[in-house]
Structure formats: structure tokens, C-alpha cells
Amino acid sequence: MKADPKGVLTGVHFMDGDHAACEGALAAGCRFVAGYPITPSTEIVERFAARIPKVGGVFIQMEDELAASIAIQGGVWGGQKVMSVTSGPGLSLMMEHLGYAAMTETPSVWVDVQRGGPSTGLPTLPAQADMMQIKWGSHGDYEIIALSPNSPQECFDLMIKAFNLSEEYRCPVFLMMDEVVGHMTERVNIPSADQIDVTERKWTKKKPGEYKAFATTPEDLVPEMVKAGDGYRIHVTGLTHDERGYPAMDVPNQAKLIPRLLNKIRNNVHKLVDVRMDGCEDADVIVMSFGITSRVATAAIDAARAKGLKVGHLRLIICWPFPVALIQQLARTAKAFVVPELNMGQMVLEVRKALADVDRKVKVISVPHPGGTVHDPETILEQILEAAR
Amino acid sequence: MSESLDLHLASVETSLDNPVLPFLRQDRIPHIWCPGCGIGTSVNCFCRALSDSGLDLDKVAIVSGIGCTGRTAGYLNLDSFHTTHGRAIPFATGLKLSNPELNVVVYSGDGDLFAIGGNHFFHAARRNMDILVICVNNFTYGMTGGQVAPTTPVGPTQTTMPYGNFENPFNLPFIADACGATYVSRWTIYHVRQLAKAMKEALGKKGFRFIEVMSPCPTLYSRRNRLGDGVDQVKYYKEKSVIKNGVDTKEVGLGYQGEIVVGKFVDRERPTWLESMNAHYSHHFGDAFQPYGVKNGQD
Amino acid sequence: MAKTEIRVGGLGGQGVILNASIIGKAASIYEGKHATLIQAFGPEARGSACSAQVTISTEDIAYPYVKHPDVLVLMSQDAYNQFAPSLKPGGLVLFEEELVTLDGRLPEGARAIGIPATRFAEELGRRLVLNIVMVGFFAGVTGLLSFESVQKAVKDSVPKGTEDLNMRALEKGFEYGREAAATK
Numbered sequence A: 001m002k003a004d005p006k007g008v009l010t011g012v013h014f015m016d017g018d019h020a021a022c023e024g025a026l027a028a029g030c031r032f033v034a035g036y037p038i039t040p041s042t043e044i045v046e047r048f049a050a051r052i053p054k055v056g057g058v059f060i061q062m063e064d065e066l067a068a069s070i071a072i073q074g075g076v077w078g079g080q081k082v083m084s085v086t087s088g089p090g091l092s093l094m095m096e097h098l099g100y101a102a103m104t105e106t107p108s109v110w111v112d113v114q115r116g117g118p119s120t121g122l123p124t125l126p127a128q129a130d131m132m133q134i135k136w137g138s139h140g141d142y143e144i145i146a147l148s149p150n151s152p153q154e155c156f157d158l159m160i161k162a163f164n165l166s167e168e169y170r171c172p173v174f175l176m177m178d179e180v181v182g183h184m185t186e187r188v189n190i191p192s193a194d195q196i197d198v199t200e201r202k203w204t205k206k207k208p209g210e211y212k213a214f215a216t217t218p219e220d221l222v223p224e225m226v227k228a229g230d231g232y233r234i235h236v237t238g239l240t241h242d243e244r245g246y247p248a249m250d251v252p253n254q255a256k257l258i259p260r261l262l263n264k265i266r267n268n269v270h271k272l273v274d275v276r277m278d279g280c281e282d283a284d285v286i287v288m289s290f291g292i293t294s295r296v297a298t299a300a301i302d303a304a305r306a307k308g309l310k311v312g313h314l315r316l317i318i319c320w321p322f323p324v325a326l327i328q329q330l331a332r333t334a335k336a337f338v339v340p341e342l343n344m345g346q347m348v349l350e351v352r353k354a355l356a357d358v359d360r361k362v363k364v365i366s367v368p369h370p371g372g373t374v375h376d377p378e379t380i381l382e383q384i385l386e387a388a389r
Numbered sequence B: 001m002s003e004s005l006d007l008h009l010a011s012v013e014t015s016l017d018n019p020v021l022p023f024l025r026q027d028r029i030p031h032i033w034c035p036g037c038g039i040g041t042s043v044n045c046f047c048r049a050l051s052d053s054g055l056d057l058d059k060v061a062i063v064s065g066i067g068c069t070g071r072t073a074g075y076l077n078l079d080s081f082h083t084t085h086g087r088a089i090p091f092a093t094g095l096k097l098s099n100p101e102l103n104v105v106v107y108s109g110d111g112d113l114f115a116i117g118g119n120h121f122f123h124a125a126r127r128n129m130d131i132l133v134i135c136v137n138n139f140t141y142g143m144t145g146g147q148v149a150p151t152t153p154v155g156p157t158q159t160t161m162p163y164g165n166f167e168n169p170f171n172l173p174f175i176a177d178a179c180g181a182t183y184v185s186r187w188t189i190y191h192v193r194q195l196a197k198a199m200k201e202a203l204g205k206k207g208f209r210f211i212e213v214m215s216p217c218p219t220l221y222s223r224r225n226r227l228g229d230g231v232d233q234v235k236y237y238k239e240k241s242v243i244k245n246g247v248d249t250k251e252v253g254l255g256y257q258g259e260i261v262v263g264k265f266v267d268r269e270r271p272t273w274l275e276s277m278n279a280h281y282s283h284h285f286g287d288a289f290q291p292y293g294v295k296n297g298q299d
Numbered sequence C: 001m002a003k004t005e006i007r008v009g010g011l012g013g014q015g016v017i018l019n020a021s022i023i024g025k026a027a028s029i030y031e032g033k034h035a036t037l038i039q040a041f042g043p044e045a046r047g048s049a050c051s052a053q054v055t056i057s058t059e060d061i062a063y064p065y066v067k068h069p070d071v072l073v074l075m076s077q078d079a080y081n082q083f084a085p086s087l088k089p090g091g092l093v094l095f096e097e098e099l100v101t102l103d104g105r106l107p108e109g110a111r112a113i114g115i116p117a118t119r120f121a122e123e124l125g126r127r128l129v130l131n132i133v134m135v136g137f138f139a140g141v142t143g144l145l146s147f148e149s150v151q152k153a154v155k156d157s158v159p160k161g162t163e164d165l166n167m168r169a170l171e172k173g174f175e176y177g178r179e180a181a182a183t184k
């Protein structure tokens, strides 16, 4: 399906990542946002509030992030495409409802403009320290998808992709931004609506009576959907449930439901891998990064190459699910991985985990940073040199 | 008031000629509620209200939080949502705003709506969100085993108030009134006729509507405080209730086993959140604004 | 020059961010170059100090921050005091000469050109257009952006109804800048 032109601000703009993210959501068909202001994400909802009366939809500022993160899910079951937007403390409040969205297979986009933490931390300054929280912060086992833009243009592009993936997999999808990308202004090209593909909700064609809200087939683990008001009389619960959506709190149903919720994503990791690779084929050292750090890493890699080193760059666009197989494949030739990130070492844990199954000895060097600003490219360069030694 | 007390406690009846059956998910009966629990009686009244309302039930959705009362959504043959603890109202807000043709009902417990979810109640009422909120007030946290609730009167023992409760309880109709609800009433499950009628009336109104239903939890609250079984509580409701329609909600606070003021306290008109939004943007943007959620020319 | 790094500094209310944004917009939208604008948020953005960093390049811009600017555009003494030492050797300082007094902190070989932009803005009728005078001045001195590009960027950045005033401010700054560049 093509985008609805009403939501597409076609043209060339000079705008920041927060504004571009909002435009991406509107282009993707988002027509309901419930939010709660928090720096540095607020501009996204402010723009949405200003734009939505002309596009046709609703913005509501809720009383807190608990409310915002569940109101959007009411919005989905009422039939709209939705997102909520937050940072730091707000993200922590949203965790219970992240699990609810995963459990009830409610397609929804969650924007986290990362700032320094923990607690109130650095409200106006960047970090990338929520990477583990979005994956593990709600209780129980669940899977999400997370995309990480490094420019305003990508905030627009990846927002659309986030919406599309949330519909395809019926799961919460994160746009994992950071303060720098959110507040950085660059050229943003918004194409015309007929050049933007949007994924329609997986509406069922079955009739009431034939339809079971959470029934799937072995080939397709994503159930078909309906909305309230269409005569299907569905039941949706965060309790462990059967194919009808009825509470079924026993071991067999748990053993059926939870693996399906995980596998609908895990079985498709190969399809979901989205990375940018530059010179990784014959690299001795591979720098791995995501989000704003990828741009800082590029500066360091250029400097290292100028010294004659063979350095590759693996940048994750989709951070979750983590591309384990790809890393293992790269580890067949590379001698070392250098992992800079604006946290005290989160993604590097996943890299080490992936490499645990590789019989070659591969060095992994973490380049942590407590946040508040980006790395100095020099720091990354030093670690590349160290890795190449 | 001639019904026998037994009939009041019939909970969700399952006999074939029961007129409420079509409103229930029959494949989910038996339900989880204890014998003598008042929640089922309230649900019976709600089914009668649905039946009498003449509403297209495909367009009625029910949202519950977590708790014994929170299980209600799962038993009703409507589009039904069992959400998280305390968050039924914001979920209902999203549901209503994204699909305004739905008649959205929140059905939940006193702890769910006024402890963990209290803030949402205040704000939804303030905004005049167009939903009906039915609170089954059993003065305790039933689902988790009888802890103190924000409605527990001073005096009775709860598991987390082992020497008797010393906290002041909320007066729920007063809160709803003060926050701007368009309709506020309280009945007990002794008053099945009045309750069903109030539910029907509230279903037909617009804006943030609130009904408090006093209901026994014989298993925990009554037993722990030696108040007898469900029948004894209904006897108490019968003896101590006074109907005072239109009374100032300040006057209707509940003491431990004291007088129970029931009736319709508030019935007024205020523009709903969506009506206010549409009116405001129509004024601001003129013809460039297409009112949201309004079918051509109607409403 | 393939890449130019610019720091604009001044006081809140002077239109520092708008100034930087117009430079970035002219470069990226109207000249097809790459431009990245970073505004200072956070503790250092509170109070009255205000600054922005713009990188303009013919190639992709990776590292978005400006550490050692090629050009400083300064509208307050505080901004001068803070940023002058960071100027690249041989860099250019464009300053509002009634608001900024130069001293020994400028790195050696720096080229500094002042403009009485506040006075020009007042003569045009509104002190507020100081920042647009400075945009014109920047374009005029550096030759980095064509007058047409900057003109377009100003037009779609200023409030409706103020275009004429802003155009005059831009022209004034641009002319002054061109002459100053030729003579100083």
C-alpha cells in the first residue's frame, strides 16, 4: 500500500531528527499519539500536536507515561496506527506496557530519544544506554525490534520502516534515537506519497465465528487482526491465553504461546538483519556501532585507514534482533572487534556472546562512554590501533 | 424491593432461560468469582442494562484492569479488553479516541481505579472523556488476598492492616463529582433494579459517567471482619441504605458498616473531550478542519 | 575548501540559532551541499549564552561536532571569550564590532573582520534583524554561499510579513561583507 498523501510533507527540508521522526510517523499513517513531555523527545509530540488537526487524527497529552503507553494500545485496538514517544525516566515507566504490547501482539511504535541516565541523569544530553532496557526491561521473555537512526533523514526513513515492521510482526518496534540525532538539523528529503510503501494492518478476511483472534499456522506465526466495533467480539488479555484470546493459565498454553511470540521474530532474524558494512570483507579490525556513535566511528576509521590499517565498519540499523550469525561470519576473518557505544558496555556484551561460539580467538575491545556527549574520535582511534597491534 | 436475597446473590446465572445469557461468553462459564461474591450480581445488572439499552452491542466495548472485578471484561460477549493493573481508563481513552463510534465501558475494582489508577480517573473525568466507569467497591483488594484499599473504612482489619485500618478512605462519588463527571450514582448489589436502571441510563448519556457499586467480598473482607457471609452483607445494605437523589456528594462518605447513601447524585451536561477538540479546531481552522470521528453531518 | 566548520555564538534572543539554521539551509537545500547543524542544549544552553555549530561540506559529514571552527560568527563578548581560543589556526572571526572587543586570546594568524550590525539593524528599523545582517555578512565575506541561496533560505525562515525588512538586512550585511573582504 502507498502512503496517504494527507500525512506526507513532500519536499526538501532542513529539519532536526525529532521533527523528521514526527514526519516519518505521519507518512507511515500514524493518526493517534498519546504522549507525555520529556526532554529530549518532546519536540516530536509538539510537532505531532501541531500537525495532526490538519492531517486528521488525534493527539492527547496524557497524565503520565503509564497512561500514554497503554492509551496507544487502546488506539490500536480501535483501529489506528499509533506511537508513543519518551526518554529516560518515561521509558522506565512504560516498561509494563511494553510487555503488554508484546503479549497482546499490539502493533505499536515506541520512540526512545536516549539521554544520560540512570534516573533523571542528563536530561538534555545524549547517551545510548537504553539498549538493554528496551530488550529486557519488561518482565518475562519477549522479543522486540529496534532501529537506530544516525541522522534526521534516517529518523524519517526508519520511522516508516518501524511502523511497517510493527504491522508485519505485530510487535512493539522501537525507534532508538538519541539526543544528538534528535536535535541535529540536516537536509531531509521527504518523497511523494506514491513513493512511500506502508504496510497495512494484517486485517483478517475471516468472518465472525470463523475467526480466532490469536490463531496462527506453522508457516505464519503472526495472527490476523480485527478491531473493536467490527462485530468479532474479541477478547484481549495480558494473561497467558489460548487461540481465542481467553485466559488459559497453564503450562501447555504458556509453552505454546511464549515460544510463538519469540519465534515469530527469531525465525526471521535473517530477514531482519539491516546493517551498513564498509570494508568489512578484508578487515583486520571491525568497528561495530549504532546510532550517533556510527558517525563518530566513521571519523576514527578514516583516520586509521589513513595510517594504512585495514579497518571495517559494521553499523547496525536494526539493533534488535541482534545479528549474531553475521558477526560470527565476520569473525572468521577479522582479528578484532572494537565496540564504541555511549554507555558503559552494553552492545559489547552481545558481541562477546555471539563470539563465544566461534572457535577462533577474536579480540573484543569495548570503548565505553558514560554519556553526555559523543566519543572523541581520537579515543576510538586509539582502540583501533590497540586492536590492530 | 421484594426480591429475595438469594436472587441477589445468584451471581451469573447459567440456567437456559436466563435473559442475561446472550450477553456472556458462555464458553467461559464457570467464572472465577467466589460464592456470595457481589461482582456477578453487578454483572447481571449490567447485562440487563445492555439488554434494555437497545444499543448495537457490536459497538459496545468493555475494558477492565486487574483484580477480581477486572475479570469482568473476559466474561462479557462484547469486544473486551483485560488490560494492566490500574490502566483500564487510559486504555479506554485510546480506544474511544481512535474509534469514536464505540460506546466504551470501564468495569473494574476500587483498588484498580482509585489506588494504582487514581490519577487516570481524575484526569479522564477532568477531560470529560466519553466513557462509562463502573467501580465495584468491595473495600478491599480481592484478587491479592484482602489488603487495605483506598476505600477501606477506618476500623476493619485487612492483611496489611492487621490491627485494623487507620487510613482515611476516599468518598468516590465526591471525587467523581469534583473532577467533573457528568453522571454519578451509587447503588449496592441489593438494589438490582435501580442499579440496572442506572447502568442503562448512564450507557445512554455522554461524557465521563461514574457508577459506584457496593459489593460484598465474603471470602476476605467479610470473613476477616466477622461480618458473616454475602447474605449478611446484603442484609446490611438493605437495612442501612437511604436513597437520597441529588444529595451533595460531600455528604455521601462511607463509614464502617454505617449508613449508606445511595441514589443518583449528579446528572449534567458538559462537552466531551472530542466535542471540545472538534469545536475548538473548527473555530481555529475554519473549513480547513474536518471534525474528527463525526460521520458526515451527524452528531 | 571541501569542509567548513562554523561556530555561531551570542546571547539568547539574538537569533543565534536562526542565523546558523539559515546558513545550514542555504548550503544544504539551495546549494546541494551537506550541512549539519548542532545546537547547544543542556546546562551550557541555559541562562543567556547561546551557540550553534554548523558544518558545511561537499561530502558526507560524519562527525557532527565542531571542535576547531574555521569560522566564528560572534555576537557577544561572552561568546568571543568562550570560543575565540578554539579557532583553527588561520581561521576567520566575524564579529559584531559594538558588542565584541578583540584581545590576545585569538590564535595567531587569525583574520578578524567586524561589522556594526546592531547599528545597521537599528537604521533598518528593527534591532531584531541583527542576526540576518550577520548572515549576509557571513555570506559576503566568506563567499561560501551565493547571495541567491541565502536569500531563499532567509525567505522561508522568517515570519510572514517580515520578508522585506529581512531582505534589506541581508543585503546590507552582504554588501558590507563583500567590501570588507576585499579591503581587509
Ligand SMILES: Cc1ncc(C[n+]2csc(CCOP(=O)(O)OP(=O)(O)O)c2C)c(N)n1
Binding pocket: B066, B067, B068, B069, B070, B085, B108, B109, B110, B111, B112, B113, B136, B138, B140, B141, B142, B143, B144, B149
Ligand atoms: C502493577 C501491578 N501491581 C500489583 C498487582 C497485583 N494486583 C492484582 S489485582 C490487585 C488489587 C485489585 O483490587 P481491586 O481493584 O479492588 O479489585 P478486586 O479484586 O477487589 O475486585 C493487585 C494489587 C498487579 N497485577 N499489577
Ligand code: SF4
Binding pocket: B032, B033, B034, B036, B037, B038, B039, B068, B069, B138, B142, B143, B216, B217, B218, B219, B220
Ligand atoms: S475474593 Fe472477594 S471479590 Fe474476589 S471473587 Fe472472591 S468474594 Fe469476590
Ligand SMILES: [Mg+2]
Binding pocket: B067, B109, B110, B111, B136, B137, B138, B139, B140, B141, B142, B149
Ligand atoms: Mg476491590
